[in-house]
Amino acid sequence: MKALLLAALAAAFAPCAPAQDTLAVKAGKILTITGPVLDNGVVLIQNGRISKVGKAADVEIPWDAKVVDASDKTVLPTWVLAHSQGGMRGANEAMQNVPFIDIADAVDPASTFFEDCLRNGVGTVHVIPGNMTLLGGIGMVVRPFGRTVEDMAVRTKSGMKLSLQPQAGGRLQQIRKLRRALEEVREYMADFDRRKKEFEQEKQAGAIAADKEWTEEYDRQKKPVIDLLGKKLKGWLFVPSAAEVDEALRLAQQLDLAIVLGQNVQKAIADIARFKAPVVLDENFEFYELDDETQIEKKVCTARLLADAGVPFALSLAQNGPGAYPWWQLATCVRGGVDRRTALEALTVVPARMLALEDQLGAIAEGKLGNLQVLNGDPLQATSWVETVILEGNIVYERSKDPRLKYLFAEGPDSKKAAEPPKGDKDDRDGKAGKAAPGAGNEGR
Amino acid sequence: MNRRITLPLALLAAAASMAAQDQVTVFRGARIWPGGAEPIDNGVLIVARGRVQSVGGPSTPIPDGAVVQDVSGRQITPGLIDAAWCHGAGANDGNEQGDEVTPQMKILDALDPQDRAFARARAAGVTTVQITPGNRNVIGGLGAVVKTFGETPQAMLLKDESCLRIAMGAEPSMGNRAIRGGNVDSIYYRRPTTRMGVVWEVRKAMYDAKEYMERTIQNGAPPPDPGKEVLVRVLKQQLTVCTTARSEQDIRTALRLAEEFGYHTVIDEAQEAHLVADELAAAKVWVMIGAPSADRIAGTGAADGAAPRWSTLGMLAHRGVPFVVTTGSNLAALELVREASFAVRFGLSPRDALDAITVRPASLLAVDGRVGRLAPGLDADFVLWSADPFDPTAVALTTYLNGLATHD
Numbered sequence: 001m002k003a004l005l006l007a008a009l010a011a012a013f014a015p016c017a018p019a020q021d022t023l024a025v026k027a028g029k030i031l032t033i034t035g036p037v038l039d040n041g042v043v044l045i046q047n048g049r050i051s052k053v054g055k056a057a058d059v060e061i062p063w064d065a066k067v068v069d070a071s072d073k074t075v076l077p078t079w080v081l082a083h084s085q086g087g088m089r090g091a092n093e094a095m096q097n098v099p100f101i102d103i104a105d106a107v108d109p110a111s112t113f114f115e116d117c118l119r120n121g122v123g124t125v126h127v128i129p130g131n132m133t134l135l136g137g138i139g140m141v142v143r144p145f146g147r148t149v150e151d152m153a154v155r156t157k158s159g160m161k162l163s164l165q166p167q168a169g170g171r172l173q174q175i176r177k178l179r180r181a182l183e184e185v186r187e188y189m190a191d192f193d194r195r196k197k198e199f200e201q202e203k204q205a206g207a208i209a210a211d212k213e214w215t216e217e218y219d220r221q222k223k224p225v226i227d228l229l230g231k232k233l234k235g236w237l238f239v240p241s242a243a244e245v246d247e248a249l250r251l252a253q254q255l256d257l258a259i260v261l262g263q264n265v266q267k268a269i270a271d272i273a274r275f276k277a278p279v280v281l282d283e284n285f286e287f288y289e290l291d292d293e294t295q296i297e298k299k300v301c302t303a304r305l306l307a308d309a310g311v312p313f314a315l316s317l318a319q320n321g322p323g324a325y326p327w328w329q330l331a332t333c334v335r336g337g338v339d340r341r342t343a344l345e346a347l348t349v350v351p352a353r354m355l356a357l358e359d360q361l362g363a364i365a366e367g368k369l370g371n372l373q374v375l376n377g378d379p380l381q382a383t384s385w386v387e388t389v390i391l392e393g394n395i396v397y398e399r400s401k402d403p404r405l406k407y408l409f410a411e412g413p414d415s416k417k418a419a420e421p422p423k424g425d426k427d428d429r430d431g432k433a434g435k436a437a438p439g440a441g442n443e444g445r
Numbered sequence: 446m447n448r449r450i451t452l453p454l455a456l457l458a459a460a461a462s463m464a465a466q467d468q469v470t471v472f473r474g475a476r477i478w479p480g481g482a483e484p485i486d487n488g489v490l491i492v493a494r495g496r497v498q499s500v501g502g503p504s505t506p507i508p509d510g511a512v513v514q515d516v517s518g519r520q521i522t523p524g525l526i527d528a529a530w531c532h533g534a535g536a537n538d539g540n541e542q543g544d545e546v547t548p549q550m551k552i553l554d555a556l557d558p559q560d561r562a563f564a565r566a567r568a569a570g571v572t573t574v575q576i577t578p579g580n581r582n583v584i585g586g587l588g589a590v591v592k593t594f595g596e597t598p599q600a601m602l603l604k605d606e607s608c609l610r611i612a613m614g615a616e617p618s619m620g621n622r623a624i625r626g627g628n629v630d631s632i633y634y635r636r637p638t639t640r641m642g643v644v645w646e647v648r649k650a651m652y653d654a655k656e657y658m659e660r661t662i663q664n665g666a667p668p669p670d671p672g673k674e675v676l677v678r679v680l681k682q683q684l685t686v687c688t689t690a691r692s693e694q695d696i697r698t699a700l701r702l703a704e705e706f707g708y709h710t711v712i713d714e715a716q717e718a719h720l721v722a723d724e725l726a727a728a729k730v731w732v733m734i735g736a737p738s739a740d741r742i743a744g745t746g747a748a749d750g751a752a753p754r755w756s757t758l759g760m761l762a763h764r765g766v767p768f769v770v771t772t773g774s775n776l777a778a779l780e781l782v783r784e785a786s787f788a789v790r791f792g793l794s795p796r797d798a799l800d801a802i803t804v805r806p807a808s809l810l811a812v813d814g815r816v817g818r819l820a821p822g823l824d825a826d827f828v829l830w831s832a833d834p835f836d837p838t839a840v841a842l843t844t845y846l847n848g849l850a851t852h853d
Contacts, residue, residue: 288561322779322783322787331836382787382790383835
């Protein structure tokens with residue numbers, strides 16, 4: 001109910017409503033993701049949507065268009081996060097079976113997470129309850145820009161969080177609890193339907209007055225699960241390890257599920273392929289695995305294993321540490337042996353497809369939303385920074401005006417002394433310093 | 446179990462190294478970063494008997510009978526040096542908690558050559574590390590510089606007693622309690638409990654060492670005291686202190702103590718060095734910056750209340766404060782080369798960043814006669830990278846230690 005209201009409000013009042021003006025982005029390079037890479041291209045955005053993409057020579061820029069000059073930069077679609085717990089406090093209720101709670105009541109538009117999203121080129125985030133739950137509540141898709149949750153809403157009721165994460169009682173207990181929770185609602189529905197049917201029969205038999213109507217509705221606390229069981233609501237199932245994949249496959253036969261993988265799934269890649277659907281990859285997808293027999297460690301890259309098995313995957317970002325940077329996650333994929341295109345798709349078209357927003361997001365193509373990021377370099381390089389973010393034709397982030405970056409790159413209280421960043425050759429200085437402080441000088445020995 | 450398997454492997458490797466001893470190997474075609482100098486394109490690196498014979502451009506003469514490896518399109522750097530590496534000894538073996546002042550403790554005695562962290566380090570292109578006691582004690586003990594390959598601590602050792610670890614800030618007093626009855630000498634009643642107490646422990650130890658030194662001069666041999674012997678070497682500037690000090694306050698305290706007692710110190714984990722840059726430059730003190738990747742905008746505050754800034758490394762370079770990049774005490778630190786690539790992201794030139802993990806730590810640790818650069822006569826410790834080492838998609842294809850491939 002509330003979510004419906006939110007959706008209505010979002011449609012009515014969104015200040016990030018599609019820009020009315022025409023925006024033209026001149027790009028040195030356009031990574032369209034689904035199409036070819038365009039050098040010296042132009043993207044036109046009209047009424048918030050991409051109206052034209054092409055080589056500069058082939059696209060006429062309207063005389064009244066606002067122009068973003070990125071002719072020495074790289075332009076990409078903004079990243080799409082298929083699964084995130086950012087931007088709210090408390091990812092899970094202490095109670096496990098809470099299908100009726102809604103993330104829309106927890107999203108904090110002022111959170112630095114959303115600020116960081118823009119800084120990192122993320123334009124769409126699916127926020128959904130965390131993994132420490134059973135039936136964890138409803139998620140929503142937001143744009144990381146806006147003063148209220150209503151402003152930010154892209155889609156409410158994006159799905160329900162289900163989790164097989166072993167908690168008190170262990171793995172089998174969790175599986176049993178989830179089956180039981182779903183079964184209880186099935187029993188409730190059967191009972192409800194039986195009573196309704198009896199009511200109608202009694203009414204027909206004249207035992208109940210003819211003008212009396214059946215007024216009882218489904219229990220509000222159970223309604224989301226009823227929608228889930230009826231495949232009207234998608235389930236986002238967290239599968240913590242290889243051991244739970246079998247149960248997840250069984251559940252996938254009954255429900256409309258998106259699979260969210262935990263870290264230790266590397267031993268069940270073939271089974272994961274049986275979902276025949278894209279999956280969300282854990283934020284830590286490169287790690288060491290110890291061989292119990294030889295005691296030798298081996299580096300595992302689950303992204304590589306999934307790519308080799310032909311399973312499309314969406315990347316997730318960590319809450320902190322380097323895994324929070326899209327460029328780091330993408331580069332980690334490629335370092336692990338995933339090809340560049342698959343990596344880029346894992347933050348664009350694949351998550352867009354998982355969110356059923358592929359007609360709007362994830363690529364630079366005519367008809368899609370005008371969600372672009374301008375980078376000063378390749379998206380897989382450490383030295384690249386997001387210069388500008390455009391959401392639905394509105395410029396929502398500019399690096400040159402980012403106060404936090406200014407702070408982090410300031411030189412401290414005496415910032416007047418601030419000078420150019422270092423320029424390379426520092427031999428003299430190092431030599432001098434080296435002599436003055438003779439290392440961990442242990443000359444006495 | 447693992448020892449039974451790996452020991453024969455190590456012996457095999459040793460045998461292979463004997464065979465490789467007389468061989469001259471040439472690596473040709475890569476971009477070579479010699480360390481402390483500009484990279485050489487299409488370079489030639491000649492290795493023999495575990496040492497670098499010569500490094501140069503494409504015209505470098507290649508000796509007869511040499512085995513030539515074409516590594517075109519690859520890049521070669523010196524083996525990386527991590528001046529503050531928190532692995533290699535058991536997880537609980539870095540802090541001797543029998544006392545809070547333990548200058549005589551040697552990390553070398555806790556070093557485990559079978560620690561898997563060494564294999565990880567080699568896979569990441571790291572060939573030399575400094576290991577020190579942890580930060581739980583006020584004066585933790587003596588560090589050591591070791592190579593990341595060898596059967597025994599002695600075989601790995603490059604430099605024993607490379608520094609004395611002293612820690613400022615909250616860590617040495619963390620969890621300590623005031624004495625309320627009970628056995629005062631019990632290790633469960635560790636002191637100090639405040640920053641004041643931490644500093645006093647250093648002062649007291651240094652006063653005691655001074656007195657010990659003077660007594661030695663005046664009255665001949667006093668009862669031997671290994672801890673005080675170590676501190677005497679510090680006071681005589683024969684042994685450098687490595688002081689952990691993260692916040693501005695702690696960095697200033699560390700500098701004050703060094704000045705007060707006239708010892709050399711390096712500031713480790715100097716996250717707020719940007720606030721003390723002028724003083725550090727004036728005192729010509731080296732700083733070690735641990736895991737710059739961990740500093741995030743929306744991340745949590747650093748330890749000891751420090752507020753790191755992304756400008757710190759560039760600023761230190763600009764002000765002429767000598768610094769190195771390390772993985773430090775952060776267990777979530779990335780591979781050293783990745784940490785340096787974050788330094789590049791934050792404004793350091795690639796050349797500066799590479800120097801900060803090769804030639805500069807070598808000079809800081811005074812092992813620059815052996816490692817840190819690719820130059821004739823130095824150990825053939827080098828890394829063959831698939832691409833530019835600061836490209837986050839690059840991997841260390843092979844790590845050579847003393848001319849021997851130790852990770853492939």
